[in-house]
Amino acid sequence: MSTTLRIALRFLTAKKRAMLMSLAGIVFGVGFFVVTQAQTSGFEQFFIRTILGTNGAIQIRDKIQDTMGSMAAAGHGPNAPRAEISVRSEGTRKYIEGVENPDLVMEALRQFRNVSGASMVVRGSVVADSSFRNETAQAYGIKLDDHLAVSDMERQIVRGSLEEFRAAHAGAVVGTVLAERLAIDIGDTIILRAGDQQRRYRVTAMYETGVRDIDQVRIYLHLGEARSLLKKVTGASFIQVNLFDKDRAPQDARLMEQVFRHGVASWQEREKTWLEVFRALRFSSAITVSTIILISGLGMFNTLAMIVMEKTKEIAILRSMGYTREDISRIFLWQGALVLMAGSVLGWILGAAVTYGVERLPIRIRGIFSTDHFMVDWSPWHYVAATVTATVVVMFASLVPARRAARLEPGDIIRGTAQ
Amino acid sequence: MSTTHLALRCDNLHRYLGEGEGRVHVLRGVSFEAHKGRVTAIVGPSGCGKSTLLYLLGLLDQPEEGSIWIRDRLMSNSGDLDRTAARCEHIGFVFQFHFLMQEFTALENVMMPMRRLGRLGETEMAARARALLQDVGLGDKTHRLATQLSGGEQQRVAIARALANQPAIILADEPTGNLDQKNSAMVFDLLTRLAKENGQAVVLVTHNPDIANRCDEIRPMRDGEFVR
Secondary structure, eight states, X not given: OOHHHHHHHHHHHHXXXXXXXXXXXHHXXXXXXXXXXXXXXXXXXXXXXXXXXXXOSEEEEEEEEOOEEEEEEEOSSTTXXXXXXXXXXXXXXXXXXXXXXXHHHHHHHTTOTTXXXXXXXXXXXXXXXXXXXXEEEEEEEEOHHHHHTTSOHHHHEEEEOHHHHHHOTTEEEEEHHHHXXXXXXXXXXXXXXXXXXXXXXXXXXXXXXXXHHHHTTEEEEEHHHHHHHXXXXXXXXXXXXXXXXXXXXXXXXXXXXXXXXXXXXXXXXXXXHHHHXXXXXXXXXHHHXXXXXXXXHHHHHHHHHHHHHHTHHHHHHHHHHTOOHHHHHHHHHHHHHHHHHHHHHHHXXXXXXXXXXXXXXXEEEOBBSOEEEOOOOOOHHXXXXXXXXXXXXXXXXXXXXXXXXXXXXXXXXXXXXXX | OOGGGEEEEEEEEXXXXXXXXXXXXXXXXXXXXXXXXXXXXXXXXXXXXHHHHHHHHTTSSOOSEEEEEETTXXXXXXXXXXXXXXXXXXXXXXXXXXXXXXXXXXXXXXHHHHHHHOOSOHHHHHHHHHHHHHHTTOTTOTTSBGGGSOHHHHHHHHHHHHHTTOOSEEEEESTTTTSOHHHHHHHHHHHHHHHHHHTOEEEEEOSOHHHHHTSSEEEEEETTEEOO
16 A cells, blocks of 8 residues: 555544545435436436337438429530530429338348348328227338337237237237227227228237327238228338447438438437437436535535645655655545545445336336336446546545645744744 | 765855745855764754754755755755655654654654655564664554654654654754653653764754753854854
């Protein structure tokens, strides 16, 4: 153990009560930082999992209709050649609804190394009639196996089964909210109407994504059935794409847009508003909790400044023995570092314990996702961020007293004491 | 006396203290020599500059003018790091108020300068500290905290600490000023005996005429100058 560390330890233990208060501040600051980050990130991650599990990482939507601008150029003189240049104009981009050749796009998607699955979807507005009432809804025509590869549909089924849906030609998978409104159950029949079409379907399964906007409108049908009902014999409303690396969705979306000349939206673009809300919450909670660390840092500053004042004689005698200014500074920095280390480790333990407890707290949330308990994210980066915050605060709190101690002139102190 | 016996020398030292109108010319061209194995007492009335001279000789302060040599090395113009290193290696201090580290035992206090010098291992340091405490009559109190020792005992620990790195020079500022007569005599005897045994130069500032008269040399000071 170095001498400066040894001295720092003794100085620390001499100011037990004041140091314990600072230590408690760091422990609670780090602990609460971890807990709040685990919670906000937990809900954010769960929200992301939900939207990826329902709407996929990427959606290829409407075809881009290029509008060409042209300009004529001519040389001087009556016989000079004339030329006309056409350029693609991004500013006046228009879209044609849907994907015209979904099979070609699906085939081309296989060339993208990050694509793990793709599902063409035919969508249209319908009126759903039950024996109780009718509701407007959205029919989603899918190929079940393709769609299972790009969504969490299997996990979202809360009643009935997808196997029944697979077996039933006229089966329908209905959202729980819509089913409740229509007062229908598994095995019941609903009639879907679109334009002059009217077809009867049996409810084979019910899903719950937790996203109310989905659960109250979406009815999944087999693709062929949806084409007949909606009279969309060719094409697709959109293609839902799943990726191995979800974070690369914006780059892949840009590339797909250039290749397919279709509007392509990544999940980050689609859910930008909610993601911003979560980011703001995460930062806001980090800033709020950091004030605890800041206050404990101020406490530590006071304690260390007090120790410097009380230990001027000891500092002078150490300097007279040959301890350098750097040694003296190190003694006080060590004190800060010791409190920081102990505070961080205890704070991690507190943070992990509270996070573990919070994860088991019951809370029913429906609307943007579905959960019956608090969501937490066990990320080591929360512990790193908490420690970095505490380190910055504690080092600032220790640096000023340490520099002050190092600047003390031993001759002045001893002369002052002797007089 | 030959220069090989010279432990410390200063020439024409000037030192001012205070600022502005309160600025006082404390040392007015002081020259001084301290020899190995000899005890020199600097005496004089309060405020004559004795302690200021001692702090300059101990490299705890810097003169406005003049030179200080520690074992033939000019130190008065050296940087803080060089002066600090010279203090560690060549100079031991004993102050009026012992200035022990209260949170440490007698043994740990004596080991403190040795730890900084870093020449000995942990076991050797502890053995030397124990031997020094034995020499000052505190062999049975090595593990007592400074707060658990009497004033005389604390000053004896301070002497052991000053001798820890076997410095060439011991500077003592009123080492007996805070002690009763019996303890004063004991501390002085101890300091001079150990210093002489090790061939160290002792320079002590004192108001006590009995102590001064027992030194090898007495240098009286008045108004910032030696009068003899």
